Amino acid sequence: RAAFPADAPIGHPALSGLALAVALIEAGSFDEAEGVLATTYTEAVEQRIPQLHTWLALSRGRCALFQGRVGDARRWFTEARSVAEHSRFSMGERIALTGLLVCAGHLRDVETARLVERALAALPEDQGLLWPERMLGLAWGAIAQGRTDDAVVMLLAGADEALLRGERLLEVELLYEAARVGDPARVAARMRDAMGGVDGPLLTARAGWVQAVAAADAAGLAQAEKRFANLGAWVAAAEAAADLARVQHGAGRTRDAQGAANRSAQYLAGLTTVITPRLGHAPGPTDxxxxxxxxxxxxxxxxxxxxxxxxxxxxxxxxxxxxxxxx
Structure with a gap:
C-alpha cells in the first residue's frame, strides 16, 4: 500500500497494482482490491498488454467469486479466457477455464461445465503458477453434474499437490473447498496444520468455519458467519448461517434456527442464484x-x-x- 502507485517497485505500475490487489483479495479486503484493479485494468487495456490484461481480468474474477458475485466472476473469467486464447497465453487460459468451471458448479450449469472441462483437457500441461488450482475447477464441474464424492477426491488431491509445491495459501483454499462440498471433519485436523504457515482475516474466517462446522459448534459458526459477513464474503456467510441453522435446529432451538436461516437467505439477496451443497437445506418452520x-x-x-x-x-x-x- 505504501509503495503504490507513486513508488511502485515492480516495472510497469500496473504490475505493482496487480500484486497489491492479489494480496488484498487473499486478505479479504475485496472493495479495496477492486478499486486498485479497476485503475490498473484500464491502463493495461488502453496500452494493449494482453498478458497483463489477462491477469487483471482473472484477479477481478477471483475477487468477485470470493464475494459471491458469481455472475460478475463468470464475465471476468470469460474475458480473461478470450484475451489469453487470442494471445496464446495457455497458463492464463487454464486459470480462466478453472474459474469458469467453479462458476458453472455454483450455478449447476451442467452444459457449460462439460464444455469447459473439454476445453481445459485440450490445453497442454504447463505446471505453472496455480497448477493445483485446476482441481478446484474440475471439482466444481463434478458438483454441477452431481458427483460430489468425486469432487472431494479432486480437491484433496489438489491440496496434496499444493503442499508439495509449497503453495500454502492454495492448500488452505482447496481444503476449505473440500469442507464446503464434503465432510468438514475429514479435513479439520489438516486445516489446523496448514494454517501454521499462513495468516489473514479471510484465511482465519475459513479455518474457523471448518473447525466449527466439523464440531457442530454453534458459537464458532456464529463467529464464522460474522467474520465472513464483515468481509463481504456473502456466499460464505450464507453457508455459515445455514450450518448454524442446522445445528440449532438439531438442538431444538427452532426460533434461533429460523433466524439463522433467514440471515442466510438475506446474504444471498441481490446475487446471482447459487446452489451449493451447504446451501441445500437451511431448516425453517416447515422442513x-x-x-x-x-x-x-x-x-x-x-x-x-x-x-x-x-x-x-x-x-x-x-x-x-x-x-x-x-x-
Missing part, C-alpha cells in the same frame, strides 16, 4: 428436503419449471410435485 429447497430457490429466482427441470436433469412433472410440497 423441506434438500431437493425441494433447491427447486424452490430456483423458482423464487424466476426460473420456470421447464428451465429448472433442464438444469437439474429432472422431469417437469417431478419439479412441479416438489414445488407443490414446498408451497
Amino acid at each position: 423441506l428436503t434438500p431437493r425441494e429447497h433447491e427447486i424452490a430457490t430456483l423458482a423464487a429466482a424466476g426460473h420456470a419449471s421447464k428451465q429448472i427441470a433442464q438444469r437439474l436433469g429432472l422431469s417437469v412433472r417431478t419439479v412441479s410435485n416438489h414445488l407443490q410440497n414446498a408451497y
Whole structure:
C-alpha cells in the first residue's frame, strides 16, 4: 500500500497494482482490491498488454467469486479466457477455464461445465503458477453434474499437490473447498496444520468455519458467519448461517434456527442464484428436503419449471410435485 502507485517497485505500475490487489483479495479486503484493479485494468487495456490484461481480468474474477458475485466472476473469467486464447497465453487460459468451471458448479450449469472441462483437457500441461488450482475447477464441474464424492477426491488431491509445491495459501483454499462440498471433519485436523504457515482475516474466517462446522459448534459458526459477513464474503456467510441453522435446529432451538436461516437467505439477496451443497437445506418452520429447497430457490429466482427441470436433469412433472410440497 505504501509503495503504490507513486513508488511502485515492480516495472510497469500496473504490475505493482496487480500484486497489491492479489494480496488484498487473499486478505479479504475485496472493495479495496477492486478499486486498485479497476485503475490498473484500464491502463493495461488502453496500452494493449494482453498478458497483463489477462491477469487483471482473472484477479477481478477471483475477487468477485470470493464475494459471491458469481455472475460478475463468470464475465471476468470469460474475458480473461478470450484475451489469453487470442494471445496464446495457455497458463492464463487454464486459470480462466478453472474459474469458469467453479462458476458453472455454483450455478449447476451442467452444459457449460462439460464444455469447459473439454476445453481445459485440450490445453497442454504447463505446471505453472496455480497448477493445483485446476482441481478446484474440475471439482466444481463434478458438483454441477452431481458427483460430489468425486469432487472431494479432486480437491484433496489438489491440496496434496499444493503442499508439495509449497503453495500454502492454495492448500488452505482447496481444503476449505473440500469442507464446503464434503465432510468438514475429514479435513479439520489438516486445516489446523496448514494454517501454521499462513495468516489473514479471510484465511482465519475459513479455518474457523471448518473447525466449527466439523464440531457442530454453534458459537464458532456464529463467529464464522460474522467474520465472513464483515468481509463481504456473502456466499460464505450464507453457508455459515445455514450450518448454524442446522445445528440449532438439531438442538431444538427452532426460533434461533429460523433466524439463522433467514440471515442466510438475506446474504444471498441481490446475487446471482447459487446452489451449493451447504446451501441445500437451511431448516425453517416447515422442513423441506434438500431437493425441494433447491427447486424452490430456483423458482423464487424466476426460473420456470421447464428451465429448472433442464438444469437439474429432472422431469417437469417431478419439479412441479416438489414445488407443490414446498408451497
